[in-house]
Amino acid sequence: MRPRLSALPLRSRLWLLAAGTVALAVAACATACWFLVRAQLIGSLDESLSKNSRVDSSFIVGTVRSGQCSPADQRAPNPFDATVQVVDRSGKSCVIVGTRVDVSAADVAVAKGTRPEAVHTARGKDGSGTDYRVLTSPVEGTDVAVTVARPLTExxxxxxxxxLILALVGGTGVLAAAGAGVALARAGLRPVDRLTGVVEHVARTEDLAVRIPVEGDDEIARLSRSFNSMTAALASSRELQQQLIADAGHELRTPLTSLRTNIDLLVRSDETGRSLPPEDRRALLESVTAQLTELGALVGDLQELSREAPPGSGPVAVVALHEVAGRAVERVRLRSSDIPVSARLTPWYVWGEPTALERAVVNLLDNAVKFSPEGGTVEVSLSEGALRVRDHGPGVTDDELPYVFDRFWRSPSARSLPGSGLGLSIVARTVAQAGGEVSLEPAAAAGAEGEGGGTEVVLRLPGAAEPPANPPTEPTV
Structure with a gap:
């Protein structure tokens, strides 16, 4: 069973296609050349026969009457290797000179006067199987026609x-094309072989630092650039994952160590029979509860941050941002009644995921409440798509501003406060997915109203002051 062309290696297919294409071209050219030369040779022979076919009618009649014309194959001296024979209306013929040839219906039609001339190929009657080119023309004043024939041997x-020459030249051309196809396939697929080697190396060693040298601007170069970009993205993703795991391990170590210490104290107290004072035992249990709460919050933030959801993949819809911000304010007020939260919200409609947006606003408010001093307030306003959350806490220094949205980053003054350092990172990702932007700066630099320092976070989302009459089926950000 012959293998299909698609089952062959690409290199074999390339040189086979090159050789096959050249072979077809050579065969077509050789065939056309052979037929053109044949037509030219036959045409030259017909022209020669036409010049020699003008025979005097008296000579023909005299020859027949003198008995020099015989129906038998009687050879006369024939220095030009030509044949002259007479054909009558009944199809009978007699040879004047040369070898007798077959009489066709066209020759008889010329003798009868129904056809002016006949040109064709006929077989000689001498038994040698030689073909002759025959020209039959009428003899004026007679009821016969004269046939002049030349052999086609030459x-x-x-x-x-x-x-034979065309076959040799064509065969040589096909072999040369096959060799050139092999060379071209090797040269053309050399970058592909290099790319294949790099891919196999990456698959075998998982070394994403390998890069393919890029030369030129052809398709192979574009493929190499795309592969380099892909491996760079994969390497960056792996580095981010490793950094996330390392940061998460570092953040988990502190509450787990505290939990282990407190639980060891409680277990040792029960095992030794030395009861802890009620105040100390209550403090230990409250510490354990606080650490467990912090662990739960940290795990929840990690799950939210590790969720690989591209923009628009969740349950997106037209969201009333003022209503989302209002619900977030009420939630924060319930769990931090000692820090007042004031809100001035004007209608603004955006496209996004309602749950993710509410969580982002809650994170901003929790962060503001956490840094607000005793007796301080948190001010929330929404106007023309800009949601502003301002606190009156210690603020953020200029050298800390570039890191506030990084994962697990916490300012030195906040390390003793609860939190995982992931809240603002979650906010930044949610806002980016909704097509907006978020920034944080000292309240004084932001020109915020009110006395005291603090920090102001500004969250901007594209939208409109009125809900769309026909909500789009895709987000338009």
Missing amino acids: TYRSLRNLA
Whole structure:
């Protein structure tokens, strides 16, 4: 069973296609050349016969009457290797000179006067199987026609020699094309082989630092650039994952160590029978509860941050941002009644995920409440798509501003406060997915109203002051 072309290696397919294409082209050119030469040779022979076919009618009649014309194959001296024979209306013929040839219906039609001339190929009657080119023309004043014929031996010999030469030249051309196809396939696929080697190396060693040298601007170069970009993105993703795992381990170590210490104290107290004072035992249990709460919050933030959801993949819809911010304010007020939260919200409609946006606003408010001093307030306003959350806490220094949205980053003054350092990172990702932007700066630099320092976070989302009459089926950000 012959293998299909698609089952062959790409290199074999390339040189086979090159050789096959050249072979077809050579065969077509050789065939056309052979037929053109054959037509030219036959045409030259017909022209020669036409010049020699003008025979005087008196000479024909005299020859027949003198008995020099015989129906038998009687050879006369024939220095030009030509044949002249007479054909009558009944199809009978007699040879004047040369070898007798077959009489066709076209020759009889010329003798009868129904056809002006006949040109064709006929077989000689001498038994040698020689073909003749025949021209039959009428003889004026008689009821016969004269046939002049020349053998095609030389023409056929020339055509055979030409066919042999064309076959040799064509075969040489096909072999040369096959060799050139092999060389071109090797040269053209060398970058692909290099790319394949790099891919196999990456698959075998998982070394994403390997890069393919890029030369030129062709398709292979574009493929190499795309592969380099892909491996760079994968390496960056792996580095971010490793950094997330390392940061998460570092953040988990502190509450777990505190939990282990407190639980060890409680277990040792029960095992030794030395009861802890009620105040100390209550403090230990409250510490354990606080650490467990912090662990739960940290795990929840990690799950939210590790969720690989591209923009628009969740349950997106037209969201009333003022209503989302209002619900977030009420939630924060319930769990931090000692820090007042004031809100001035004007209608603003955006496209996004309602749950994710509410969580982002809650994170901003929790962060503001956490840094607000005793007796301080948190001010929330929404106007023309800009949601502002301002606190009156210690603020953020200029050298800390570039890191506030990084994962697990916490300012030195906040390390003793609860939190995982992931809240603002979650806010930044949610806002980016909704097509907006978020920034944080000292309240004084932001020109915020009110006395005291603090920090102001500004969250901007594209939208409109009125809900769309026909909500789009895709987000338009």
